Amino acid sequence: MGILTKPAIVRPQYRITQDEMVDVLQRLHPNHPDWSKINRMIRNTQVNERYIVRPIEEIIAHSRFEERSLIYKEEMRRLSVQAVEQALENAELEAFQIDLIIVTSCTGFMMPSLTAYLISDLPFREQTKQLPIAQLGCAAGASAINRAAEYCEAFPGANVLIVSAELCSLCFQPAESAISDFVSAALFGDSVSACVMKSTSGTGFQVESNASYLIKHTENYIAYDVKDTGFHFVLDKQVMYTIETVAPVMREFVEETVQRAPSDLDFFVFHTGGRRILDELVKHLGIAEQRVALSRESLAECGNLSSVVVFDVLARLFEAGTRSPGDKGLLAAFGPGFTAEMCAGTWVE
Amino acid sequence: MGILTKPAIVRPQYRITQDEMVDVLQRLHPNHPDWSKINRMIRNTQVNERYIVRPIEEIIAHSRFEERSLIYKEEMRRLSVQAVEQALENAELEAFQIDLIIVTSCTGFMMPSLTAYLISDLPFREQTKQLPIAQLGCAAGASAINRAAEYCEAFPGANVLIVSAELCSLCFQPAESAISDFVSAALFGDSVSACVMKSTSGTGFQVESNASYLIKHTENYIAYDVKDTGFHFVLDKQVMYTIETVAPVMREFVEETVQRAPSDLDFFVFHTGGRRILDELVKHLGIAEQRVALSRESLAECGNLSSVVVFDVLARLFEAGTRSPGDKGLLAAFGPGFTAEMCAGTWVE
Numbered sequence: 001m002g003i004l005t006k007p008a009i010v011r012p013q014y015r016i017t018q019d020e021m022v023d024v025l026q027r028l029h030p031n032h033p034d035w036s037k038i039n040r041m042i043r044n045t046q047v048n049e050r051y052i053v054r055p056i057e058e059i060i061a062h063s064r065f066e067e068r069s070l071i072y073k074e075e076m077r078r079l080s081v082q083a084v085e086q087a088l089e090n091a092e093l094e095a096f097q098i099d100l101i102i103v104t105s106c107t108g109f110m111m112p113s114l115t116a117y118l119i120s121d122l123p124f125r126e127q128t129k130q131l132p133i134a135q136l137g138c139a140a141g142a143s144a145i146n147r148a149a150e151y152c153e154a155f156p157g158a159n160v161l162i163v164s165a166e167l168c169s170l171c172f173q174p175a176e177s178a179i180s181d182f183v184s185a186a187l188f189g190d191s192v193s194a195c196v197m198k199s200t201s202g203t204g205f206q207v208e209s210n211a212s213y214l215i216k217h218t219e220n221y222i223a224y225d226v227k228d229t230g231f232h233f234v235l236d237k238q239v240m241y242t243i244e245t246v247a248p249v250m251r252e253f254v255e256e257t258v259q260r261a262p263s264d265l266d267f268f269v270f271h272t273g274g275r276r277i278l279d280e281l282v283k284h285l286g287i288a289e290q291r292v293a294l295s296r297e298s299l300a301e302c303g304n305l306s307s308v309v310v311f312d313v314l315a316r317l318f319e320a321g322t323r324s325p326g327d328k329g330l331l332a333a334f335g336p337g338f339t340a341e342m343c344a345g346t347w348v349e
Numbered sequence: 350m351g352i353l354t355k356p357a358i359v360r361p362q363y364r365i366t367q368d369e370m371v372d373v374l375q376r377l378h379p380n381h382p383d384w385s386k387i388n389r390m391i392r393n394t395q396v397n398e399r400y401i402v403r404p405i406e407e408i409i410a411h412s413r414f415e416e417r418s419l420i421y422k423e424e425m426r427r428l429s430v431q432a433v434e435q436a437l438e439n440a441e442l443e444a445f446q447i448d449l450i451i452v453t454s455c456t457g458f459m460m461p462s463l464t465a466y467l468i469s470d471l472p473f474r475e476q477t478k479q480l481p482i483a484q485l486g487c488a489a490g491a492s493a494i495n496r497a498a499e500y501c502e503a504f505p506g507a508n509v510l511i512v513s514a515e516l517c518s519l520c521f522q523p524a525e526s527a528i529s530d531f532v533s534a535a536l537f538g539d540s541v542s543a544c545v546m547k548s549t550s551g552t553g554f555q556v557e558s559n560a561s562y563l564i565k566h567t568e569n570y571i572a573y574d575v576k577d578t579g580f581h582f583v584l585d586k587q588v589m590y591t592i593e594t595v596a597p598v599m600r601e602f603v604e605e606t607v608q609r610a611p612s613d614l615d616f617f618v619f620h621t622g623g624r625r626i627l628d629e630l631v632k633h634l635g636i637a638e639q640r641v642a643l644s645r646e647s648l649a650e651c652g653n654l655s656s657v658v659v660f661d662v663l664a665r666l667f668e669a670g671t672r673s674p675g676d677k678g679l680l681a682a683f684g685p686g687f688t689a690e691m692c693a694g695t696w697v698e
């Protein structure tokens with residue numbers, strides 16, 4: 001049973017407010033017939049600002065997939081090294097004490113994976129195992145946590161480092177003009193997180209059970225079209241109705257593994273797929289609005305950080321300092337498939 | 350401790366001999382100054398023929414990354430469903446008895462991952478866990494086996510399905526003309542495998558220990574350049590000297606976990622990176638040439654199948670019918686990083 005220690009979050013250096021983004025999008029598509037609807041939908045995201053890895057003018061110029069892939073690789077290495085050093089410090093561990101490195105990132109592609117670069121760039125042992133996960137999108141952070149917990153179960157005493165790194169702005173496609181493209185352009189942000197799961201002792205979220213659920217035949221709800229210009233994000237509005245389907249699964253999971261109703265849990269770490277996803281979770285799990293405040297805060301301040309979100313929200317939970325040993329919580333993320341990935345556990349100190 | 354049951358291998362319908370491939374390459378680059386050297390190196394691969402997913406004329410025309418990505422997705426689904434049905438039959442299991450699906454593939458990109466499509470396309474449970482691995486290249490098959498074995502350790506009684514699917518021909522870049530590009534064009538083949546790891550009973554290779562080793566600062570030995578035209582495979586000839594470095598690690602791993610010298614093991618399942626890699630393994634591990642006969646046979650008949658190789662060789666081991674319960678063996682694969690991924694265990698019936 002692994003314990004997630006305090007995640008380290010690294011923000012890229014550039015910042016864009018939602019007002020600035022609306023200006024940029026209007027400049028790119030001045031004659032779009034649906035601007036009033038788009039404007040309303042962008043305001044509805046409840047995203048105030050985001051961090052991006054390159055100046056917005058460079059992002060919208062789209063320097064071709066080849067150059068973006070080089071920027072992706074360079075920034076992935078640079079930002080993740082900073083996050084990893086801080087995460088190791090948070091966990092009071094040295095690099096050589098890490099047994100497995102899991103990396104999640106779906107916003108670019110590199111081979112070798114970042115796992116190999118990290119082992120070379122920092123004093124990790126050559127024997128450190130590598131698990132890069134590129135294709136689980138926004139569910140990947142939760143999935144990495146679940147695989148890490150299973151690794152700690154298989155090897156008691158093991159320590160797992162999870163690095164989630166998403167540079168969503170490098171997937172911005174300036175020529176796309178469906179309404180859902182504008183919403184995506186106003187929703188996703190860039191950040192990198194690193195988080196150590198320890199299996200012996202530590203302060204944090206002890207993961208005790210996990211589950212995954214795929215709604216069959218919903219592959220088109222969240223997907224990439226892979227083109228010469230890179231990954232094009234495709235979002236079907238049907239995704240808004242998925243939580244209604246997975247909430248009973250989440251409820252059953254909590255009741256079976258924590259022996260409580262979701263409404264009686266002490267904390268939640270939810271992926272911020274968007275405002276509507278959080279609204280639906282509150283409604284269908286019957287939980288108090290205040291319980292998702294940190295997820296809403298993360299969404300407003302950084303946008304949807306894809307696989308990084310669960311770590312961003314978990315970091316805010318640590319910062320808030322409101323948890324007590326024995327508190328029970330649920331962590332969940334949602335991504336392509338459509339897949340819900342979840343785990344439950346206890347706050348330990 | 351999971352048991353790898355008999356893998357199912359599915360070959361795409363098109364076939365090309367090495368003579369035909371040399372003709373194609375000469376037609377593409379008639380004035381290349383190094384043809385005599387290239388010709389000699391291609392003969393040295395000891396690949397006789399390969400299976401490819403599309404007719405060679407279509408492959409060399411390179412229909413753009415976008416169209417190749419659509420072919421990749423379509424063929425991945427079509428071929429893997431066939432492989433999975435056969436693998437389940439080999440393992441005497443039904444789809445609903447599978448707890449985790451691991452997919453390895455580095456020769457295209459799709460999101461949702463093939464794991465999601467498989468769960469939708471076949472009668473898997475919605476709760477089946479998904480682990481797609483895209484960035485470990487030729488080492489991914491062995492890596493999947495190791496992660497599957499750890500999963501069986503964490504959840505005794507679990508069954509894991511591993512699907513490895515590589516359509517290397519969809520990464521063929523007709524404009525590339527470095528000598529290493531010609532060697533790659535003559536080396537890699539297409540195939541799909543599916544293999545069930547059972548943790549309770551079964552006939553096959555019981556995985557009892559595993560290890561991974563990365564040679565630091567060798568990221569450039571095996572890599573992709575990600576361009577508008579897709580993934581461009583880059584191979585540094587330094588890779589030929591890596592086995593000399595990792596063989597002592599493999600030796601120590603075998604001695605510690607099996608309490609035998611590598612030369613005293615009963616069987617080997619080696620990745621067929623190329624003729625030279627197999628020569629080096631024989632030399633530096635001090636094993637009998639005959640022990641790698643199945644890897645050489647796989648290389649000659651299908652080329653290097655990337656992450657599929659270890660399953661192709663394992664399937665040949667089952668077909669050969671020469672194993673007895675209690676036999677000890679080593680499985681190893683090598684990929685970008687430079688990473689060696691290995692496991693050791695016992696043949697059980």
